[in-house]
Amino acid sequence: MNTSTIESPPHSKNAPLASALSLVVPGAGQLYLARRNRGLAILATTPFLIYLINWALTNFRMESIAVWLWLGLALFWAWNVFDAYRLARGQTTVDWLGLILPLIVIYLISWQVTDINLDRLVKRFSDVQVVFKALMYPDLFTQVDGSWQPSENFGDIIGKIVDKPAPGWLVQLGLAQKDAKVPTPVLGKMAETIAIGLMATLLAILLAVPLSFFAAHNIMSRVPGGTVIYYAMRAFLNVVRSIDTMIWGIIIVVWIGLGSFAGTMALTIHSIAALGKLYSEEVEHIDAGPIEAITATGANLFQVIRYAVIPQIIPPFLAYTLLRWDINMRMATVVGFVSGGGIGYFVVETIYKGAFEQYAAAFWAVVIIIILVDYVSAKWRERILAGEVKVTAAAPKPFYTSLRALTWLVIGLAVFVLCWQLSEIDPRKLFEPAPTFVKNIRDFVTIDLSPDVFDTVLKQTLITIFQALLATTIGGLLAVPFSFLAARNLMGANPLAQVIYYFVRGALSVLRSIEVLLYVLIFVIWVGIGPFAGMLALAITSFALIGKLFSEAIENIDPGPSEAIAATGATGLQVIMYAILPQIIPPFVSYLIYQWDINIRMATIVGLAGGGGVGFLLKTYFDLLQYHKAGTVVAMIVVVVTVMDFASAKIRERMV
Amino acid sequence: MLKVENLNKVYPNGTVALKDVSFEVADGEFLAVIGLSGSGKSTLMRCINRLIEPTSGRIFWDGTELTALSADEMRKVRRQIGMVFQQFNLVKRSSVMINVLSGRLGYVSPYQSLFNYFSSADHARALKNLERLGLREKAYVRADSLSGGQQQRVGIARALMQEPKLILADEPVASLDPVLSHSILKYLEQMNKEDGITVLCSLHFLDLVHRYSTRAIGLKEGKLVFQGLPQEIDDAQFKTIFGQEAERVTIL
Numbered sequence: 001m002n003t004s005t006i007e008s009p010p011h012s013k014n015a016p017l018a019s020a021l022s023l024v025v026p027g028a029g030q031l032y033l034a035r036r037n038r039g040l041a042i043l044a045t046t047p048f049l050i051y052l053i054n055w056a057l058t059n060f061r062m063e064s065i066a067v068w069l070w071l072g073l074a075l076f077w078a079w080n081v082f083d084a085y086r087l088a089r090g091q092t093t094v095d096w097l098g099l100i101l102p103l104i105v106i107y108l109i110s111w112q113v114t115d116i117n118l119d120r121l122v123k124r125f126s127d128v129q130v131v132f133k134a135l136m137y138p139d140l141f142t143q144v145d146g147s148w149q150p151s152e153n154f155g156d157i158i159g160k161i162v163d164k165p166a167p168g169w170l171v172q173l174g175l176a177q178k179d180a181k182v183p184t185p186v187l188g189k190m191a192e193t194i195a196i197g198l199m200a201t202l203l204a205i206l207l208a209v210p211l212s213f214f215a216a217h218n219i220m221s222r223v224p225g226g227t228v229i230y231y232a233m234r235a236f237l238n239v240v241r242s243i244d245t246m247i248w249g250i251i252i253v254v255w256i257g258l259g260s261f262a263g264t265m266a267l268t269i270h271s272i273a274a275l276g277k278l279y280s281e282e283v284e285h286i287d288a289g290p291i292e293a294i295t296a297t298g299a300n301l302f303q304v305i306r307y308a309v310i311p312q313i314i315p316p317f318l319a320y321t322l323l324r325w326d327i328n329m330r331m332a333t334v335v336g337f338v339s340g341g342g343i344g345y346f347v348v349e350t351i352y353k354g355a356f357e358q359y360a361a362a363f364w365a366v367v368i369i370i371i372l373v374d375y376v377s378a379k380w381r382e383r384i385l386a387g388e389v390k391v392t393a394a395a396p397k398p399f400y401t402s403l404r405a406l407t408w409l410v411i412g413l414a415v416f417v418l419c420w421q422l423s424e425i426d427p428r429k430l431f432e433p434a435p436t437f438v439k440n441i442r443d444f445v446t447i448d449l450s451p452d453v454f455d456t457v458l459k460q461t462l463i464t465i466f467q468a469l470l471a472t473t474i475g476g477l478l479a480v481p482f483s484f485l486a487a488r489n490l491m492g493a494n495p496l497a498q499v500i501y502y503f504v505r506g507a508l509s510v511l512r513s514i515e516v517l518l519y520v521l522i523f524v525i526w527v528g529i530g531p532f533a534g535m536l537a538l539a540i541t542s543f544a545l546i547g548k549l550f551s552e553a554i555e556n557i558d559p560g561p562s563e564a565i566a567a568t569g570a571t572g573l574q575v576i577m578y579a580i581l582p583q584i585i586p587p588f589v590s591y592l593i594y595q596w597d598i599n600i601r602m603a604t605i606v607g608l609a610g611g612g613g614v615g616f617l618l619k620t621y622f623d624l625l626q627y628h629k630a631g632t633v634v635a636m637i638v639v640v641v642t643v644m645d646f647a648s649a650k651i652r653e654r655m656v
Numbered sequence: 657m658l659k660v661e662n663l664n665k666v667y668p669n670g671t672v673a674l675k676d677v678s679f680e681v682a683d684g685e686f687l688a689v690i691g692l693s694g695s696g697k698s699t700l701m702r703c704i705n706r707l708i709e710p711t712s713g714r715i716f717w718d719g720t721e722l723t724a725l726s727a728d729e730m731r732k733v734r735r736q737i738g739m740v741f742q743q744f745n746l747v748k749r750s751s752v753m754i755n756v757l758s759g760r761l762g763y764v765s766p767y768q769s770l771f772n773y774f775s776s777a778d779h780a781r782a783l784k785n786l787e788r789l790g791l792r793e794k795a796y797v798r799a800d801s802l803s804g805g806q807q808q809r810v811g812i813a814r815a816l817m818q819e820p821k822l823i824l825a826d827e828p829v830a831s832l833d834p835v836l837s838h839s840i841l842k843y844l845e846q847m848n849k850e851d852g853i854t855v856l857c858s859l860h861f862l863d864l865v866h867r868y869s870t871r872a873i874g875l876k877e878g879k880l881v882f883q884g885l886p887q888e889i890d891d892a893q894f895k896t897i898f899g900q901e902a903e904r905v906t907i908l
């Protein structure tokens with residue numbers, strides 16, 4: 001619509017003809033004037049809008065705004081005629097109208113479709129007040145006989161000491177009597193959650209590393225038939241990745257039943273795909289020089305891999321793994337919603353019971369753990385990628401001779417064993433599915449495409465897309481002012497500004513540490529079940545992430561241009577216009593598109609907790625054991641997410 | 657002695673990189689390979705140790721026909737042929753020491769080397785070679801923390817670890833400034849004179865050819881167009897190798 005700004009040769013004589021063409025078929029006039037992109041965009045937008053308006057009017061009650069929708073379309077049509085006329089006469093036209101009018105129509109529809117009722121936020125605030133109040137008084141300690149002690153709830157979340165029959169080895173060692181009760185620590189839901197996240201990451205590495213080589217073009221193009229494997233592997237990884245961890249959770253439960261193991265498996269499957277893709281991109285970026293050099297010394301294939309390939313890929317692999325670990329820890333806090341196990345299951349239970357103080361304790365435990373993990377993972381990544389350069393005269397000792405390294409090794413092994421138990425990993429279960437499993441799978445892959453089901457799925461999918469659109473918009477708009485407050489370079493001026501800076505940064509971190517599904521639970525209490533709750537939850541998480549990214553973009557502003565513009569005698573406003581804005585608008589837009597991509601994925605699952613959209617439909621079909629229809633939903637999600645992913649990547653590529 | 661007979665190389669995409677190239681290099685020579693960018697210098701070097709498989713032609717080294725060897729036999733011969741690269745080709749994230757030691761890989765037991773184990777004799781040899789190139793104190797820093805000239809010296813140290821009889825140096829100084837160029841070439845000259853290692857070195861500047869080489873060959877579009885003493889490259893010869901428009905430039 002407003003993409004091409006290059007002046008084309010004037011066609012001044014044909015102005016009436018161009019406008020007539022555009023009047024009959026929008027975009028035709030522009031095409032006739034050889035403005036291909038503009039013409040095609042208008043040509044595609046018009047039927048799309050007509051379809052959308054029609055769809056909205058038949059599926060939802062929005063007679064009250066029907067007039068406005070059609071008016072928007074009519075104005076767009078008129079603009080297109082006007083545009084053709086002006087273009088033909090070689091005059092400038094109003095590009096932005098062509099973008100704004102369809103957007104107005106789309107936003108009007110989104111507003112209605114996602115069932116936005118701002119008054120509910122006010123009227124029903126009393127309903128959610130209890131939750132907010134509870135957040136101030138989490139159930140962690142109780143007063144017993146005048147002294148404070150960890151409460152039952154604290155024990156459930158963090159851990160407690162219970163008397164249990166002595167384990168065999170204690171008896172063997174003569175430290176306990178047979179059948180005697182000894183105090184044994186029992187770890188709580190939070191430890192289980194950490195174990196799930198950790199084990200899923202470890203298992204995912206094991207599988208993602210070999211797969212990534214099959215998905216690396218530079219390797220597969222050397223093997224006969226490799227290109228085919230390469231494309232198949234890439235497609236496979238993309239499909240698996242486009243199905244959210246939570247949805248994998250639902251599917252896995254059908255296979256191995258509820259429990260921590262199911263959660264671990266769901267996280268593992270999604271991580272394999274995500275890591276496999278990132279790893280393979282790293283493999284593709286390997287520098288061929290060292291490989292050539294090591295080969296030239298007469299080394300054999302394994303030595304070449306050991307000395308030229310592995311040293312190159314280990315640091316980026318580690319960095320990506322740490323990033324994934326961070327994501328997995330977050331997902332582990334909610335995967336229990338659908339698969340059982342971990343703090344997620346606990347949270348759902350407390351909410352449904354209305355035990356908000358208990359919920360609050362879990363909430364804060366999650367916040368603390370996630371912020372910690374986030375910090376540790378970021379620090380490690382920084383260290384790995386920077387790679388310290390140590391100048392030492394002597395050779396470093398091999399690691400196995402250092403006591404510290406040995407201690408860490410032992411601790412690591414102990415943690416591994418503990419996590420293995422906590423996450424209830426039991427590979428045998430994978431081979432003993434329920435008797436109906438094969439039939440269920442068959443149902444699932446033979447998707448139901450009857451018009452009825454398809455229309456229902458399409459309707460919910462569109463709602464999901466609109467939710468993501470609105471959430472990105474609202475989150476982005478909110479983030480702009482706050483990102484300035486969270487930019488260190490702007491807020492370092494005086495103590496008050498610094499306090500604001502730390503406060504906003506901290507608040508963004510806390511908001512960011514909570515998974516969207518946990519927000520959905522709160523908003524469902526507040527505004528009721530439905531797409532509105534899901535949209536609000538997505539808006540909050542978007543706000544938190546975009547706020548952080550925007551503020552970092554502001555911190556990265558190069559002061560050079562401001563100086564240069566100021567040196568020309570420009571005013572402050574001019575400096576902002578010409579030196580600051582051009583530097584921050586491209587990253588802002590790029591982050592918005594990135595967030596929109598994330599939100600599309602997230603919007604597919606908000607329904608699992610009552611946030612409306614396609615996730616709700618999926619859960620219903622699974623609960624009713626209608627696996628054909630569930631298959632339709634998953635297929636639709638794969639298509640939508642893949643298309644959006646591709647589109648957003650292409651747009652961002654063009655922007656950079 | 658190295659002998660190249662009717663060597664041809666056609667890349668899979670149809671590019672003819674070498675056309676019927678034949679020449680001989682006696683032991684102890686410092687042979688300069690000159691030619692424009694794209695004339696086939698790198699291809700020639702890589703055909704000699706068969707990092708690239710020649711399309712046809714034969715290569716003899718010390719009486720062995722390299723072009724007839726199996727992959728495993730060729731691997732063993734490569735141990736005697738050190739290679740130095742324009743882009744240094746160090747493993748950047750590994751330490752200098754590991755990079756130098758990796759020159760020994762063809763000799764050590766593959767299983768031990770998988771665990772980064774090298775004998776103390778190899779360690780001593782590596783330190784001695786680093787000492788020789790003036791890099792003893794950089795042994796345990798990461799390779800990418802070194803400057804370009806230092807990295808190239810590490811590259812030479814790695815080649816020396818092979819105890820080579822022949823060094824193939826593919827534009828070893830093309831990424832370096834003139835002062836460093838001389839320092840690197842002096843090291844190669846030292847290896848050539850003191851250790852009697854035969855050196856094949858592709859170079860861009862005629863001055864460097866005159867200063868360091870004992871003999872030179874010139875390539876143009878994959879064909880051998882000159883063979884003789886460096887001093888014999890007069891203006892006419894120069895124009896055949898580098899084209900009519902070329903101008904002689906002098907560095908330092």
Ligand SMILES: Nc1ncnc2c1ncn2[C@@H]1O[C@H](COP(=O)(O)OP(=O)(O)OP(=O)(O)O)[C@@H](O)[C@H]1O
Pocket residue numbers: 667668669671672673691692693694695696697698699700
């Ligand atoms: N892998 C390859 N596939 C196809 N063509 C190649 C390949 N490598 C080199 N060539 C071509 O072969 C010809 C000779 O290349 P070569 O790298 O040997 O030249 P060079 O003399 O070393 O040049 P430079 O000074 O730029 O390094 C060039 O035309 C080049 O484009």
Ligand SMILES: [Mg+2]
Pocket residue numbers: 697698699826827
């Ligand atoms: Mg070359």
